[in-house]
Amino acid sequence: MTVKKGGRLDLLVENTGRVNYSKALLGERKGILGSVKLAGVELKGWDIYSLPMNDAANLHWTKEPCNGPCFYRGSFAADPAHDTFLDTRAFTKGFVWVNGIPLGRVWSIGPQRTLFLPGPWLKANDNEAIVFDLNGISKPSLTGNSVAILDGSAPDQHTAGSTQ
DSSP states (O other): OOOOOOOOOOOOOOSSOOOOOSSSHHHHHOOOSSOOTTTTTOOOOOOOOOOOOOGGGSBBOOOOOOOSSSEEEEEOOOOOOOEEEETHHHHHHEEEETTTTEEEEEEEEESOOOEOOGGGGGSOOOOEEEEEEEEOOOSSOOEEEESSSSSSOOEEEEEEEEEO
Protein backbone atom coordinates (compact mmCIF):
# COMPACT_ATOMS: atom_id res chain seq x y z
CA MET A 1 0.00 0.00 0.00
CA THR A 2 1.34 3.41 -0.94
CA VAL A 3 0.35 6.28 1.31
CA LYS A 4 0.96 9.87 0.37
CA LYS A 5 1.42 12.65 2.91
CA GLY A 6 -1.86 14.46 3.45
CA GLY A 7 -3.90 11.48 2.22
CA ARG A 8 -7.22 10.54 3.77
CA LEU A 9 -8.02 7.33 5.64
CA ASP A 10 -11.61 6.55 6.62
CA LEU A 11 -12.42 3.76 9.08
CA LEU A 12 -15.94 2.45 9.51
CA VAL A 13 -16.47 0.71 12.84
CA GLU A 14 -19.66 -1.32 13.13
CA ASN A 15 -21.21 -2.31 16.48
CA THR A 16 -22.72 -5.76 15.95
CA GLY A 17 -22.60 -8.17 18.87
CA ARG A 18 -23.30 -5.98 21.86
CA VAL A 19 -24.21 -7.63 25.15
CA ASN A 20 -27.61 -6.41 26.33
CA TYR A 21 -27.92 -7.97 29.77
CA SER A 22 -26.04 -8.85 32.99
CA LYS A 23 -22.90 -7.41 34.54
CA ALA A 24 -21.11 -7.90 31.21
CA LEU A 25 -22.56 -4.52 30.18
CA LEU A 26 -20.25 -2.76 32.65
CA GLY A 27 -17.03 -3.88 30.98
CA GLU A 28 -18.09 -4.16 27.36
CA ARG A 29 -16.39 -1.80 24.98
CA LYS A 30 -16.87 -1.47 21.21
CA GLY A 31 -15.04 0.51 18.60
CA ILE A 32 -11.40 1.50 18.38
CA LEU A 33 -9.93 0.85 21.82
CA GLY A 34 -6.27 1.66 21.22
CA SER A 35 -4.01 3.44 18.81
CA VAL A 36 -4.45 3.19 15.05
CA LYS A 37 -1.30 2.35 13.11
CA LEU A 38 -0.52 2.45 9.42
CA ALA A 39 2.65 0.68 8.27
CA GLY A 40 3.71 0.50 11.92
CA VAL A 41 3.34 4.26 12.51
CA GLU A 42 0.72 5.52 14.95
CA LEU A 43 -1.77 7.90 13.35
CA LYS A 44 -2.62 11.02 15.35
CA GLY A 45 -4.80 14.07 14.91
CA TRP A 46 -7.84 12.33 13.48
CA ASP A 47 -11.54 12.82 14.15
CA ILE A 48 -14.27 10.40 15.16
CA TYR A 49 -17.87 10.98 14.09
CA SER A 50 -21.07 8.99 13.79
CA LEU A 51 -22.86 8.33 10.53
CA PRO A 52 -26.02 10.47 10.39
CA MET A 53 -28.39 7.49 10.54
CA ASN A 54 -31.32 9.66 11.66
CA ASP A 55 -31.07 12.33 8.91
CA ALA A 56 -31.82 10.85 5.48
CA ALA A 57 -31.54 14.27 3.80
CA ASN A 58 -27.79 14.32 4.47
CA LEU A 59 -27.00 10.82 3.22
CA HIS A 60 -25.21 10.19 -0.06
CA TRP A 61 -27.52 8.22 -2.39
CA THR A 62 -26.54 6.46 -5.56
CA LYS A 63 -28.43 4.51 -8.19
CA GLU A 64 -25.24 2.83 -9.36
CA PRO A 65 -23.93 -0.46 -7.94
CA CYS A 66 -21.40 0.25 -5.23
CA ASN A 67 -18.69 -1.53 -3.28
CA GLY A 68 -18.40 -1.07 0.44
CA PRO A 69 -20.90 0.70 2.68
CA CYS A 70 -23.82 2.10 0.70
CA PHE A 71 -27.25 3.62 1.33
CA TYR A 72 -30.13 2.55 -0.92
CA ARG A 73 -33.50 4.29 -1.07
CA GLY A 74 -36.68 3.24 -2.86
CA SER A 75 -40.40 3.84 -2.74
CA PHE A 76 -43.43 1.59 -3.06
CA ALA A 77 -47.22 1.49 -2.79
CA ALA A 78 -48.84 -0.91 -0.32
CA ASP A 79 -52.09 -2.01 1.24
CA PRO A 80 -51.79 -0.25 4.61
CA ALA A 81 -54.20 -2.66 6.30
CA HIS A 82 -51.89 -5.68 5.90
CA ASP A 83 -48.83 -6.68 7.86
CA THR A 84 -45.94 -7.90 5.73
CA PHE A 85 -42.48 -9.37 6.05
CA LEU A 86 -39.76 -7.67 4.00
CA ASP A 87 -37.50 -10.17 2.27
CA THR A 88 -33.94 -8.96 2.92
CA ARG A 89 -32.04 -11.79 1.21
CA ALA A 90 -30.64 -9.43 -1.46
CA PHE A 91 -28.56 -7.63 1.20
CA THR A 92 -25.49 -8.73 3.14
CA LYS A 93 -25.31 -6.84 6.45
CA GLY A 94 -26.89 -3.61 7.56
CA PHE A 95 -30.10 -1.90 8.60
CA VAL A 96 -33.59 -1.23 7.16
CA TRP A 97 -35.98 1.69 7.74
CA VAL A 98 -39.48 2.15 6.31
CA ASN A 99 -41.12 5.58 6.45
CA GLY A 100 -38.43 6.71 8.89
CA ILE A 101 -39.05 3.83 11.32
CA PRO A 102 -36.14 1.47 11.97
CA LEU A 103 -37.27 -2.12 11.29
CA GLY A 104 -34.09 -3.90 12.29
CA ARG A 105 -30.78 -5.36 11.26
CA VAL A 106 -30.08 -7.44 8.18
CA TRP A 107 -27.40 -10.11 8.07
CA SER A 108 -27.05 -12.73 5.36
CA ILE A 109 -25.85 -15.42 7.78
CA GLY A 110 -29.45 -15.71 8.98
CA PRO A 111 -31.42 -17.51 10.13
CA GLN A 112 -33.85 -14.58 9.85
CA ARG A 113 -34.29 -13.49 6.22
CA THR A 114 -37.25 -11.13 6.70
CA LEU A 115 -38.18 -8.14 8.85
CA PHE A 116 -41.72 -7.69 10.16
CA LEU A 117 -43.47 -4.55 8.89
CA PRO A 118 -46.79 -3.79 10.64
CA GLY A 119 -49.63 -2.75 8.32
CA PRO A 120 -50.45 0.43 10.32
CA TRP A 121 -46.96 1.78 9.51
CA LEU A 122 -47.73 1.64 5.77
CA LYS A 123 -49.41 4.25 3.56
CA ALA A 124 -51.42 3.45 0.44
CA ASN A 125 -48.80 5.31 -1.65
CA ASP A 126 -45.40 6.92 -1.19
CA ASN A 127 -43.79 4.55 1.31
CA GLU A 128 -40.03 4.99 1.54
CA ALA A 129 -37.57 2.18 2.25
CA ILE A 130 -33.97 2.91 3.20
CA VAL A 131 -31.34 0.18 3.45
CA PHE A 132 -27.78 0.63 4.67
CA ASP A 133 -25.64 -2.28 3.46
CA LEU A 134 -22.05 -2.56 4.70
CA ASN A 135 -20.79 -4.47 1.66
CA GLY A 136 -22.70 -2.87 -1.20
CA ILE A 137 -24.59 -4.94 -3.75
CA SER A 138 -25.32 -4.70 -7.46
CA LYS A 139 -29.10 -5.25 -7.45
CA PRO A 140 -30.76 -4.02 -4.25
CA SER A 141 -34.39 -5.01 -3.75
CA LEU A 142 -36.93 -5.60 -0.99
CA THR A 143 -40.07 -7.68 -1.52
CA GLY A 144 -43.07 -8.04 0.77
CA ASN A 145 -44.06 -11.58 1.81
CA SER A 146 -47.10 -12.90 3.64
CA VAL A 147 -44.99 -15.03 6.01
CA ALA A 148 -41.57 -14.78 7.62
CA ILE A 149 -38.54 -16.48 6.10
CA LEU A 150 -36.58 -17.89 8.99
CA ASP A 151 -34.56 -20.65 7.37
CA GLY A 152 -33.94 -19.50 3.81
CA SER A 153 -37.08 -21.07 2.33
CA ALA A 154 -39.02 -18.77 -0.02
CA PRO A 155 -42.75 -18.30 0.77
CA ASP A 156 -45.39 -16.88 -1.57
CA GLN A 157 -44.96 -13.16 -2.10
CA HIS A 158 -47.43 -10.72 -0.57
CA THR A 159 -49.13 -8.02 -2.64
CA ALA A 160 -47.29 -5.22 -0.82
CA GLY A 161 -45.00 -4.97 -3.82
CA SER A 162 -41.29 -4.51 -4.11
CA THR A 163 -38.90 -1.61 -4.24
CA GLN A 164 -35.63 -1.21 -6.07
